[in-house]
Amino acid sequence: MTTALPRAARVATWIYFTLNGFAVGLWVVHIPNVERATGISHSALGGLLLVLGAAAFLGMQVAGPLADRFGQRKLLPAAGVLLGAALFLPGLAESWWALGLALLFFGFGNGTIDVAMNSHAVVVERAYPRPIMASFHAMWSIGGAFAAVVGAVTLGAEVPTAVTLSVCGVFTIVVSLLTGRFLIDADVPEPEETTSSAPAAKPSKKLVWLLGAIAFAMMLAEGVANDWAALHAEDVLGTSTSTAAFAYGSFAVAMTVGRFATDRVAAIVGPVAIVRYGAALAGFGLTLVVFSPWVWLAFTGWALFGLGLSGSVPQLFSAAGNLDKRSSGALMARVVGLGYVGLLAGPALIGGLAHWIPLNVAFLVPVALCLLGVVFANVLAPRPEPAVSVSGR
Incomplete structure (x- = not known):
């Protein structure tokens, strides 16, 4: 594997972490607007946020086996597209049940990309002679900070929530698709590379x-x-x-x-x-x-x-x-x-x-x-x- 390829994959993984932090941050800064638009109470919002959390957990458990079967290189761009498409929905919701469906979709997309990008980060880290995982998580924080700035500007300009989330959703989809070409496959040992006398031990x-x-x-x-x-x-x-x-x-x-x-x-x-x-x-x-x-x-x-x-x-x-x-x-x-x-x-x-x-x-x-x-x-x-x-x- 050339040194250029892991470096490009590292930058690509940074971008996915930033996109995820950006998407989540945009949702967070627009929560008050969405709450007013749907006319729900704080307690109802709290219940719907639990739906988002449960959907994210489900997405994580689905994404893990998919990453092992199809590879992070295929799963991560698809997860980015799913997250970008899901970002459209909360801004379009006008009732509690519509918001619930939107958060179900958004939570699932967030959970899927969370596991996909962390799993790919491990693959990229293996190609380096030193730890690099923490820097990926730092980029997630940078994405959230960028979302706060974009949210402040658009909210101050009274841009409709649906417009902001839709435009940023398209941005997330496009960047996810363009960045996917720089990802790398995991180097997984083939069966003949393992010990001939006994299968490799599974972690406890x-x-x-x-x-x-x-x-x-x-x-x-x-x-x-x-x-x-x-x-x-x-x-x-x-x-x-x-x-x-x-x-x-x-x-x-x-x-x-x-x-x-x-x-x-x-x-x-x-x-x-x-x-x-x-x-x-x-x-x-x-x-x-x-x-x-x-x-x-x-x-x-x-x-x-x-x-x-x-x-x-x-x-x-x-x-x-x-x-x-x-x-x-x-x-x-x-x-x-x-x-x-x-x-x-x-x-x-x-x-x-x-x-x-x-x-x-x-x-x-x-x-x-x-x-x-x-x-x-x-x-x-x-x-x-x-x-x-x-x-x-």
Whole structure:
């Protein structure tokens, strides 16, 4: 394989991650408009968002085996087209049931491209002598930031939601199709390359579930920051709404910067250290948030929280995708799916606890979950591959 080909595939994978972050971000910034257009209540919207989450999880589980059977090179462009087509629909909805169908389609497309692009990222990473997974996830964040800018401009200009989402949906489809030609196929061993005396051992289910459990814990913690950082600053620390926005902003910026830096650090210290010390730093940062009476110290805590979490999930996804090249997509779908469940569960869990205990005290739950990464980080330690014997040698 030439050096130019993996480099082109790497850039192409960056583009797909950016497109996914862009599409999701556009939906998020237009939620208030869609809610008004359909005339639904906040509680009804919450229920429909669960539909989106369930559809995304289903899409992940479908995409994994498809990636293994047909290859990421074929699946990823198709997933991008599906996501772009689905982006049209929420802006066209005028009732709760129409929005529900739109989010079912959009969630499925989002889940499909999530597994497809992460699975292809693992394929590209194998062609490099160093870790590169975290940079792909950083591009997802860049896509979300780009969506926020586009949303601010179009909403400020009072462009109809249907027009904005439709144009951006077409853009997503076109870019997905044009970028697909630069993707590469996975290098999967043929049967004759494996040990002649016995078939290659499959990864233990316990190992897969443990990776998934850590992903669940880390992404649950991330979900808490997404939905509750600004509310904590406003309700617990008494800041203004504008100042409270810096709480999530400090987390998001630190998360993005950390993901761009993680690959170089991981090449030196390895994935075990990234997850162990990253989870420890995240736990320490959120502990500062829990006990800080000062706004700017809490913002520092959110920044440390984001920095600590930034590298953990990419390492987990990469480890899952490399457990078995023959079933890389299916294994990754399980780990990505469990992480996604955590991302959805985090805000709801904290919201439920906040009815009974102060919000900052409820944050001790994700602090405790960060300890899972500290304790079980060794699950990412490289395992020696079984010896391969080929007849005639």
